Amino acid sequence: MVQLAKVPILGNDIIHVGYNIHDHLVETIIKHCPSSTYVICNDTNLSKVPYYQQLVLEFKASLPEGSRLLTYVVKPGETSKSRETKAQLEDYLLVEGCTRDTVMVAIGGGVIGDMIGFVASTFMRGVRVVQVPTSLLAMVDSSIGGKTAIDTPLGKNFIGAFWQPKFVLVDIKWLETLAKREFINGMAEVIKTACIWNADEFTRLESNASLFLNVVNGAKNVKVTNQLANEIDEISNTDIEAMLDHTYKLVLESIKVKAEVVSSDERESSLRNLLNFGHSIGHAYEAILTPQALHGECVSIGMVKEAELSRYFGILSPTQVARLSKILVAYGLPVSPDEKWFKELTLHKKTPLDILLKKMSIDKKNEGSKKKVVILESIGKCYGDSAQFVSDEDLRFILTDETLVYPFKDIPADQQKVVIPPGSKSISNRALILAALGEGQCKIKNLLHSDDTKHMLTAVHELKGATISWEDNGETVVVEGHGGSTLSACADPLYLGNAGTASRFLTSLAALVNSTSSQKYIVLTGNARMQQRPI
Structure with a gap:
């Protein structure tokens, strides 16, 4: 039986995690965030989901006298996380007469959460926002910690603000209608979190990979009646209850880690850097391969490359790199941009080395022209308390398909070199x-x-x-x-x-x-x- 859990962050128990908690969601928002206007924002895909429609109807029925509920819908996908969409929403709020007591309710994946959070941070110089993540990636990562942003043609998340939500209400039931690829996409952030912080959870994830894929692969499309639009829609349906304990555990453990890190370093001056393992290189791939490649898929490749960089520095053992690669593959994620299925998915786009390095130069962790990457020491532990400086020369060695091998120079007689080849x-x-x-x-x-x-x-x-x-x-x-x-x-x-x-x-x-x-x-x-x- 899944119990409602409350996870503290920055001293407040504002992250609530459970299953089928729509009643709790509505009650929490209305009781603790009194307002004259609530604005629910989501995308057109979520509008088709009966659970969302039930939530909207319940919210309307629970409104106190003098309060109103507005809904605003955007197109799905990363392209909505833009200056244009932000301006359109702001204009809508102004036309509707929204004031500083407005409460924004972001119901959706990372795109919705990031964009709505940014709107809330700037509208009327800041209004309250409640995050209701509906994708696995948003539940374990983007909705936690107050990072908000929009994308620009030069890269992801370069314009934004730190704006902490009043609540993050995580309901595992939303995952029942998550598309298979999006489900797998979110597992990259789950694996990343365990990899940098929690070795025991990493081992548990290894043991449950087959269960996860069996359930996710069994997803079916079903026809449902739209209670708000009075029409028939088709949505994906996954039997979450078949792996409810596993899903609840992986979501909760990931959230606990991120909440702990954010509470120690809210503005990402040092420790919070570690949550970007796989992202320095992953974001570079994503900048080239978007929109065909998803965030988690690129982070998965980035994690392997950054683990290989850690091995190259002599910090991480080959066994640990192999474990990381294996668990990513076991959960259906790519570990190389050259995998046949991934190349077909990304329309055989090229990822030239010089372009990757150029994309990496525009990274929020960098200091001037010096690139920084999170280095892994072992499964469950990073090297140091923040990202480390790395040279372009070292990155080129890891990212290139070819390298020149030279014979050893003369070695002093008192020095011994030992090379252990891989096992047979x-x-x-x-x-x-x-x-x-x-x-x-x-x-x-x-x-x-x-x-x-x-x-x-x-x-x-x-x-x-x-x-x-x-x-x-x-x-x-x-x-x-x-x-x-x-x-x-x-x-x-x-x-x-x-x-x-x-x-x-x-x-x-x-x-x-x-x-x-x-x-x-x-x-x-x-x-x-x-x-x-x-x-």
Whole structure:
């Protein structure tokens, strides 16, 4: 059962998180933000959602005498986050006779929240605003902390203000009508937050990736009756209740982290920089690939690149980079601009290195011409308390597809250089099977973090062959083998992607698996390419 949670920020319990809390939302706004005029702002997509229509009708019915409710609707998408849209809304407010006691209620994703928040910060020199985020990205990121802004042709969020909302009312139920791609898009910010601050939550997210994708992939379009316009609309519908606990937890944990950081550094002078992990490089990609690429997709690529930069500096281990890449892929996010599906999505736009660096030079974290990037030390911890200076030379090395390799110069006799090559894929898979078939605890270091290895770990777990855990922040895998006695058939097919090595070893292991009363065999399967490959 999901309980209403209140998260403090800047000393006030203004962030409320729950499920199906429309009654609480209306009561909170009217009771704690008395006004002669409430203005609900949203986009045309949200206007089709029955839950939104129910909220508007309930709001109107609850208004005290002397108060009125206005609604203002804009076109969906990043293009509405502009000077033009802001001016049009301001003109509407003036025509309607709105005064300084007006309360703006932003119901929508990041575009709506950012723009309406900025309007509230400047209209009549500042009016109250309540944020009601409806997208995952807005719930965990943009609605928290008082950042408001609009975009310009030169980049995102360059014109704005810090303007704290009176309340941030987060209702998980809105996610039921979120499109699949937007849902996955929001997971980039969730993973980012866990990656910089909360290693335990990162591990929990790793464990629930399959559940998430299964539910999100099951979304269907349904026809609904519009209670406000008396017409039939079609909207997306996702069975959130099938993963309600997981969704509630990931939203709440992300919000707690951001609230803690903002409370320590409201104006982003140092610590709040850390929330921009993945954004320095990600925003550069986004500036080139917009509107085809979404914010979270570009941040996902940016996180991998900035993690690779951290590895290049010798601060982050290759294992940690691999873990980050794997969880992003597991949640359906891109990790490279060169992925085939992402290139098709972005119409094969080029991302030239010089243009990326130019876009990175216009970044709010920078100091003059000096670029700053958040450096990761390990999963759950950043290097330092703010973004670090990086040179264009180092960025070029990370962002380019090619590099020149020179031989070592003469090394003094008293110095020793040690290079540890990545583990072997074949040996990694053999070691995992042998450890599972053995009895007792076996610790394996330098395991190659490939798709084959990931699928082997999953298969060993699903077949109940061993208990698997991690030590040293993911550097060491601990396998508690059961001597093969607990191996039993699983009901669901074991999906191996295109992992040929794992499939060959598991085919042999399958002969040792015990049948159960309900399951007499196991099925190994994979992607389309796997179906064509010989065993």
